[in-house]
Amino acid sequence: MSVIAPNFKFSEFVKSILDNVFWILLIFALIGLPAVQVILFYVEMPVIDGELLTPFLALTWLADPSRTLPILKAFMNTDLFRIAAFPGFGFAALIAAGTIFIERKMLAKLQLRVGPFYCGKVEGILQLMGDGLKLISKEIIIPAKADKPIFWAAPIIFVATAAAFVALIPVAPGWVVADVDVGLLAVFAIIGFFPIITILSAWSSNSKFPFIGGIRALHQMVSFEIPLILSLLGVVILTGTLNLSEIVASQSNFPWIIFLPIGAIIFFITILAELERIPFDLPEAESEIVAGWLTEFSGMIYGLVQLGTYLKLYAFAALFVVLFLGGWTGPMIWPPFPEEIITDGIVMGPITAKIPGLPVFSQEMLNGVVWFVIKTMGVIFFILLPRGVFPRIRIDMLLSLGWYKLIGLAFVNIFIALGLLYAGVLGPGGIL
Amino acid sequence: MNKELPPGLALQKVDERIMTLNVGPQHPGSGHMRIIVQIDGDFIVACDPDPGYVHRGEEKMAEYRNYITNIPHLERPVIHDSCNILYPYVLGVEELLGIEVPERAKYIRVIASELNRCVYTMYWLAIYGIFLGHSTMFMWPAGDRELLIDLLEKMTGARVTHAHFVPGGVRNDLPPNFEDVCLRQVNYFEKRIKEYAAIFYDNPILISRTANTGVLSREDAIRLGTTGSVLRASGVDYDLRKKEPYDVYDELDFQTNVLKEGDSYARSKIPWLDMMESCRIIRHALQKMPKSGSVRVKLKPNPKGGDASVYKRVESGRGSLGCYIVSDKKPEPYRVKLSVGSFRNLIALPYLLKGEKLGNMPSVYWSLNYWPVEADR
Numbered sequence: 001m002s003v004i005a006p007n008f009k010f011s012e013f014v015k016s017i018l019d020n021v022f023w024i025l026l027i028f029a030l031i032g033l034p035a036v037q038v039i040l041f042y043v044e045m046p047v048i049d050g051e052l053l054t055p056f057l058a059l060t061w062l063a064d065p066s067r068t069l070p071i072l073k074a075f076m077n078t079d080l081f082r083i084a085a086f087p088g089f090g091f092a093a094l095i096a097a098g099t100i101f102i103e104r105k106m107l108a109k110l111q112l113r114v115g116p117f118y119c120g121k122v123e124g125i126l127q128l129m130g131d132g133l134k135l136i137s138k139e140i141i142i143p144a145k146a147d148k149p150i151f152w153a154a155p156i157i158f159v160a161t162a163a164a165f166v167a168l169i170p171v172a173p174g175w176v177v178a179d180v181d182v183g184l185l186a187v188f189a190i191i192g193f194f195p196i197i198t199i200l201s202a203w204s205s206n207s208k209f210p211f212i213g214g215i216r217a218l219h220q221m222v223s224f225e226i227p228l229i230l231s232l233l234g235v236v237i238l239t240g241t242l243n244l245s246e247i248v249a250s251q252s253n254f255p256w257i258i259f260l261p262i263g264a265i266i267f268f269i270t271i272l273a274e275l276e277r278i279p280f281d282l283p284e285a286e287s288e289i290v291a292g293w294l295t296e297f298s299g300m301i302y303g304l305v306q307l308g309t310y311l312k313l314y315a316f317a318a319l320f321v322v323l324f325l326g327g328w329t330g331p332m333i334w335p336p337f338p339e340e341i342i343t344d345g346i347v348m349g350p351i352t353a354k355i356p357g358l359p360v361f362s363q364e365m366l367n368g369v370v371w372f373v374i375k376t377m378g379v380i381f382f383i384l385l386p387r388g389v390f391p392r393i394r395i396d397m398l399l400s401l402g403w404y405k406l407i408g409l410a411f412v413n414i415f416i417a418l419g420l421l422y423a424g425v426l427g428p429g430g431i432l
Numbered sequence: 433m434n435k436e437l438p439p440g441l442a443l444q445k446v447d448e449r450i451m452t453l454n455v456g457p458q459h460p461g462s463g464h465m466r467i468i469v470q471i472d473g474d475f476i477v478a479c480d481p482d483p484g485y486v487h488r489g490e491e492k493m494a495e496y497r498n499y500i501t502n503i504p505h506l507e508r509p510v511i512h513d514s515c516n517i518l519y520p521y522v523l524g525v526e527e528l529l530g531i532e533v534p535e536r537a538k539y540i541r542v543i544a545s546e547l548n549r550c551v552y553t554m555y556w557l558a559i560y561g562i563f564l565g566h567s568t569m570f571m572w573p574a575g576d577r578e579l580l581i582d583l584l585e586k587m588t589g590a591r592v593t594h595a596h597f598v599p600g601g602v603r604n605d606l607p608p609n610f611e612d613v614c615l616r617q618v619n620y621f622e623k624r625i626k627e628y629a630a631i632f633y634d635n636p637i638l639i640s641r642t643a644n645t646g647v648l649s650r651e652d653a654i655r656l657g658t659t660g661s662v663l664r665a666s667g668v669d670y671d672l673r674k675k676e677p678y679d680v681y682d683e684l685d686f687q688t689n690v691l692k693e694g695d696s697y698a699r700s701k702i703p704w705l706d707m708m709e710s711c712r713i714i715r716h717a718l719q720k721m722p723k724s725g726s727v728r729v730k731l732k733p734n735p736k737g738g739d740a741s742v743y744k745r746v747e748s749g750r751g752s753l754g755c756y757i758v759s760d761k762k763p764e765p766y767r768v769k770l771s772v773g774s775f776r777n778l779i780a781l782p783y784l785l786k787g788e789k790l791g792n793m794p795s796v797y798w799s800l801n802y803w804p805v806e807a808d809r
Contacts, residue, residue, distance in 0.1 A: 107567070111567065111568050111570075111571035111572065112571060209453075212790070278565055281565060286461065287562070287563040287565070288790060289790075290461075388568045389631065391561075391569075391638050391641065393637055394789060395474060396474075396789065397641070
């Protein structure tokens with residue numbers, strides 16, 4: 001009498017399951033196992049602590065904690081880990097996800113709302129995951145007359161460029177993906193890519209509103225790049241280096257925001273403009289040009305652009321921290337690793353486990369990461385805050401702000417830096 | 433078949449620099465209408481508003497229903513200002529049938545009408561905020577509007593489509609203890625809308641964006657036939673509650689707000705100032721209202737008007753709202769014509785937008801205090 005499945009037969013159901021199991025086992029035995037063996041035969045296994053890593057040894061290490069830590073530490077020293085996980089993409093994406101959640105909850109509190117609430121039981125903490133799943137499951141619609149290769153490539157290049165920006169940020173002493181001597185120049189070069197990607201994606205969609213949005217984004221980013229670069233020159237003059245790690249190390253006594261507040265303010269305003277945040281969100285001005293250069297994006301293409309945007313937000317906030325707020329420097333608040341675990345081992349009833357390789361991270365590194373994250377989240381908070389307070393400004397006001405006021409103030413900032421340098425207060429050989 | 437296309441749709445040879453944008457009806461910044469905008473760079477060279485997407489034939493429908501059953505559908509054009517849009521119809525029918533309304537009913541009507549004006553203006557203000565990219569100004573009025581909607585629900589039984597005014601008074605008397613609740617909520621509401629100055633009306637970015645944009649001079653405002661807040665923002669002291677007082681407005685103490693600038697900022701500020709006057713009117717009316725008495729004169733079933741016509745108008749949230757009723761001794765009206773403020777204000781849009789920047793379009797458009805559904809009727 002079932003209405004839902006009128007032709008349901010239990011025997012056929014069991015038979016279909018057995019069929020599936022049979023085919024899965026057959027394919028695994030005929031293709032999967034030989035493939036794994038072939039790979040293991042050809043791949044060169046690494047040597048860790050003087051032992052060659054064989055599959056047997058790898059399985060042993062999984063079960064034995066005293067042998068797990070060395071392999072973990074060896075893995076953490078590889079470039080792959082740095083690019084994919086800790087100071088690189090994974091860490092930045094985690095902070096970006098936190099930023100989205102904080103933005104939504106904070107804005108909701110400001111506007112007397114609740115914000116995301118139901119997804120994930122605790123204050124809607126899984127809302128972002130739900131949104132991501134929704135975006136993945138959506139169809140990607142491409143305009144009929146769009147220039148398809150560029151239209152597809154633009155979001156991917158956008159995320160890749162934002163990730164390249166993230167790679168230059170030093171998070172803790174020694175923890176940076178690309179520790180280059182021209183770090184700040186590389187940052188300027190990467191910032192210069194964003195207008196090109198924006199105008200390419202806007203133009204390739206062959207639609208009027210994205211085109212206007214792309215032109216606006218081009219104007220905005222190009223005219224704010226100049227004050228951005230000029231505002232950072234003060235820091236470069238005082239430190240005498242372009243390496244971001246060395247710039248952080250030079251602020252161990254005091255951050256540069258104390259001496260260069262004008263530069264910090266200009267840099268903050270230009271960050272807002274480069275990120276297209278309110279009040280500078282003209283390229284996405286909803287009531288005028290729908291969603292600006294994002295109008296034709298749908299599904300996960302749109303999701304990628306959003307991911308890139310928030311990665312960029314993290315990178316700019318981190319750059320502000322590195323240049324003006326002293327990066328990872330700060331009082332030691334992380335407790336030291338207990339010495340008796342290294343000397344005596346962990347006593348668990350009758351068993352005493354001595355684990356070599358502890359501690360995994362040094363105290364200075366963990367403390368640096370904590371300070372870096374705290375400062376970065378603070379800067380991100382101030383980047384998000386104008387969204388609840390200001391309306392959008394107009395393009396002519398934006399351009400006059402960028403070309404007249406900010407560039408003039410940036411020169412004032414440079415003169416302050418030069419004055420401090422020649423008076424012998426700061427810089428190489430200064431009294432402070 | 434040689435069909436004449438409307439001017440906005442006809443293919444015309446234009447300069448290559450000029451781009452035609454269809455703002456709406458599928459556009460977050462248009463409402464239920466379309467604005468055909470031609471831009472040269474960032475400047476608007478021509479603008480052609482194209483309403484009519486939500487025309488529902490309310491006036492024709494009114495010819496097939498009798499005077500009482502016309503009430504629920506005539507308030508549909510502006511459901512969040514439904515008391516005000518029914519007001520001229522009810523006044524006109526009362527004059528046709530020769531009914532004298534009880535004193536208490538007149539005060540209840542004035543209170544309901546002013547509450548409804550505030551509800552409408554808060555909705556309008558929310559959309560004005562989001563048009564300027566100010567999301568807090570969208571959420572705050574939309575939330576504070578609930579206070580007055582709760583009051584109107586207590587009063588009439590419905591949150592938006594009240595159908596509360598009937599020829600001969602109002603449908604129901606006030607619930608017990610209404611005066612105290614109303615006074616408390618209106619006082620709190622006034623305190624809240626005064627806080628909007630800090631976040632919105634005194635915001636330097638807002639002032640620099642909307643001041644001196646879309647300037648409508650006093651002469652042009654009169655010549656184009658605009659009404660309501662648009663007219664008062666251009667320096668014309670014209671409020672039907674003062675000029676042609678209906679019901680008990682002549683006994684109440686209030687003033688009209690007039691600004692001289694005539695720009696988007698002044699036009700957006702007048703409704704906000706009017707809300708404070710509305711709070712004043714409500715407090716005064718609650719004080720002067722007779723504490724008991726009849727609120728409705730019972731009519732005969734299927735009342736018939738004489739061989740006459742009547743034109744009544746009131747001041748709605750969007751300006752003067754007139755209703756012309758022609759009766760021919762039948763239970764149904766021969767003709768009902770609504771003259772709405774929205775449509776009259778929309779006429780000014782092409783004049784205001786010419787030469788403006790594209791970024792000013794949303795603020796100028798929505799500052800005209802315009803409701804697309806009302807214009808289409």
